Amino acid sequence: MDAALTGIGAVFEAHADNAAVKALSELATDAKFDRGELTITVSRENIIAACEAVRQAGYTFLEDVTAVDWYPSEPRFQITYHILSMALKTRVRLAVRLNGDDAVIDSIVDVWPSANFYEREVFDLFGVRFSGHPNLRRIMMPEDWQGHPLRKDYPVEGYR
Amino acid sequence: MAPIAAPEMLNPGVEDVLADTKTHQGVPPPQDQTMVINMGPQHPSTHGVLRLVLEIDGESVVSLAPDIGYLHTGIEKTCEAKFYQQVVPLTDRIDYLCPMTNNLAYCLATERLLGLEIPERAQYLRVLLNELTRIQSHLVWLGTHAMDIGALTVFLYCFREREEILRIFEAVAGQRMMTSYFRIGGVSMEPPLDFHKQVQNFLNIMPDRVQQYEDLLTANPIWMGRLKGIGLLSAADAIALGVTGPPLRASGVDWDLRRDMPYSGYEKFKFNVPVSNDCDVFARYAVRMDEMRESVKICQQALDGMPEGRIVADAPKIMLPDREQMKTQMEALIHHFKLVTEGFGVPAGEVYQAVESPRGEMGYYVVSDGTAKPYRVHMRNPSYASLQALETMCKGRLLADVVAVIGSIDIVLGEIDR
Numbered sequence: 001m002d003a004a005l006t007g008i009g010a011v012f013e014a015h016a017d018n019a020a021v022k023a024l025s026e027l028a029t030d031a032k033f034d035r036g037e038l039t040i041t042v043s044r045e046n047i048i049a050a051c052e053a054v055r056q057a058g059y060t061f062l063e064d065v066t067a068v069d070w071y072p073s074e075p076r077f078q079i080t081y082h083i084l085s086m087a088l089k090t091r092v093r094l095a096v097r098l099n100g101d102d103a104v105i106d107s108i109v110d111v112w113p114s115a116n117f118y119e120r121e122v123f124d125l126f127g128v129r130f131s132g133h134p135n136l137r138r139i140m141m142p143e144d145w146q147g148h149p150l151r152k153d154y155p156v157e158g159y160r
Numbered sequence: 161m162a163p164i165a166a167p168e169m170l171n172p173g174v175e176d177v178l179a180d181t182k183t184h185q186g187v188p189p190p191q192d193q194t195m196v197i198n199m200g201p202q203h204p205s206t207h208g209v210l211r212l213v214l215e216i217d218g219e220s221v222v223s224l225a226p227d228i229g230y231l232h233t234g235i236e237k238t239c240e241a242k243f244y245q246q247v248v249p250l251t252d253r254i255d256y257l258c259p260m261t262n263n264l265a266y267c268l269a270t271e272r273l274l275g276l277e278i279p280e281r282a283q284y285l286r287v288l289l290n291e292l293t294r295i296q297s298h299l300v301w302l303g304t305h306a307m308d309i310g311a312l313t314v315f316l317y318c319f320r321e322r323e324e325i326l327r328i329f330e331a332v333a334g335q336r337m338m339t340s341y342f343r344i345g346g347v348s349m350e351p352p353l354d355f356h357k358q359v360q361n362f363l364n365i366m367p368d369r370v371q372q373y374e375d376l377l378t379a380n381p382i383w384m385g386r387l388k389g390i391g392l393l394s395a396a397d398a399i400a401l402g403v404t405g406p407p408l409r410a411s412g413v414d415w416d417l418r419r420d421m422p423y424s425g426y427e428k429f430k431f432n433v434p435v436s437n438d439c440d441v442f443a444r445y446a447v448r449m450d451e452m453r454e455s456v457k458i459c460q461q462a463l464d465g466m467p468e469g470r471i472v473a474d475a476p477k478i479m480l481p482d483r484e485q486m487k488t489q490m491e492a493l494i495h496h497f498k499l500v501t502e503g504f505g506v507p508a509g510e511v512y513q514a515v516e517s518p519r520g521e522m523g524y525y526v527v528s529d530g531t532a533k534p535y536r537v538h539m540r541n542p543s544y545a546s547l548q549a550l551e552t553m554c555k556g557r558l559l560a561d562v563v564a565v566i567g568s569i570d571i572v573l574g575e576i577d578r
């Protein structure tokens with residue numbers, strides 16, 4: 001297994017030809033190349049711009065939007081977007097870190113309509129809000145459920 | 161037509177659900193001649209507990225909103241409380257029609273985190289069983305889809321062959337459905353001695369049986385009338401809505417992860433990827449029928465080329481030792497004790513591994529923080545995304561076609577709700 005490359009400098013130099021690297025050279029705040037997977041971190045203000053940029057670069061298929069809760073460290077939430085390029089046969093992972101007390105990010109439904117359900121799931125299970133989402137309601141849990149089960153401070157057995 | 165019932169009398173929450181489609185899709189507000197009806201969650205043609213809130217004008221669908229979550233069991237949360245190896249049986253239960261595919265996606269993801277090399281024999285076994293799983297899943301789809309349309313006979317024929325596959329699974333793993341046969345690092349045990357013969361017998365009969373189903377359905381005027389030109393989904397819409405698998409290929413997008421981003425040794429196998437440009441329910445039927453034939457070819461190649469050798473990786477710190485060794489060697493006993501009580505640590509990192517399940521792209525996103533339990537496991541499920549395309553496919557069409565369209569995207573509610 002090759003050692004992971006971390007940091008914008010190292011990754012962008014080693015993968016200068018990568019379409020996603022070229023598209024995000026302005027927007028990236030951090031980057032990682034680990035186990036054959038490219039991760040580019042952007043700030044939350046730029047997520048729509050970043051999605052548009054990679055889509056222009058040929059990454060046309062949004063596979064997944066999900067989150068990781070790094071509680072108790074801050075910024076707490078990592079929102080992860082997996083985007084596939086069918087033409088280039090490769091994928092890129094966009095990551096955004098959000099603070100726990102201000103877990104809001106722009107919705108990318110206007111870029112990819114398929115983000116609708118994915119973002120609702122993240123809202124339901126993590127409590128991250130997506131501004132501009134057309135219908136931000138719970139999707140898995142009952143409407144009157146208290147709390148967000150996939151947060152790390154939510155017990156596995158639930159509250160009883 | 162006079163208004164039949166006010167929406168709020170039918171079910172609380174109906175308007176909330178409808179708000180989804182209206183705000184986003186730009187549907188005009190309901191006129192007084194439209195009616196809101198509930199379909200499901202207990203409805204035989206929704207293939208599980210899917211609830212659809214439909215707004216209909218006479219017989220045609222004005223808007224449609226899926227309401228899911230009735231089967232939510234919190235598997236992703238449960239995974240975080242288990243050792244890596246203990247997660248494997250949970251993955252079966254996500255998509256109960258293709259347990260082996262789930263096992264494979266999870267094991268591949270974790271193996272990439274660990275940097276494990278899998279012996280070739282295990283890879284061949286995995287490919288062989290995955291293709292049998294695909295045939296088995298397509299048979300359930302075909303039987304139930306035909307039954308929804310009204311062709312009741314096909315169901316019995318399909319389940320006859322499915323039974324053969326389940327017998328193979330039982331012989332291999334001891335279980336018919338929740339097989340949990342794959343392990344991180346390989347497969348759990350050697351297949352039985354008559355495995356080769358059993359699979360070969362099945363592969364000998366299967367091409368003829370696929371032809372039998374086709375004889376029953378393909379040229380049947382009722383079948384064609386119900387399926388052709390129904391549930392149209394353009395390639396651009398399919399990609400925008402995240403549709404994968406047979407529905408995507410039936411919309412003319414030539415994309416199959418087994419061929420285009422191969423995993424588990426699929427690059428060694430020769431097969432065609434069926435594609436159709438008709439974009440309708442019939443095209444999805446045709447694509448899946450051809451896929452079954454291609455799967456038989458892959459199974460045959462895997463069976464013929466099956467190498468001898470180990471079935472688990474040579475990694476004593478990760479794989480449970482052989483029973484014999486455990487009872488005769490001190491070191492193996494210690495490894496066994498440590499693995500069972502403490503699990504094994506996985507180097508920190510994150511991995512997304514996608515495989516081509518019978519329904520489309522099944523992706524496992526596994527995040528490790530270096531401990532013996534996964535920090536986060538997320539499944540990207542094909543039916544979940546395909547469900548979003550349901551409205552695009554049904555809008556403006558007849559209510560009766562909704563049943564055909566649901567059948568054509570082959571949803572499994574277990575994997576949607578997780």
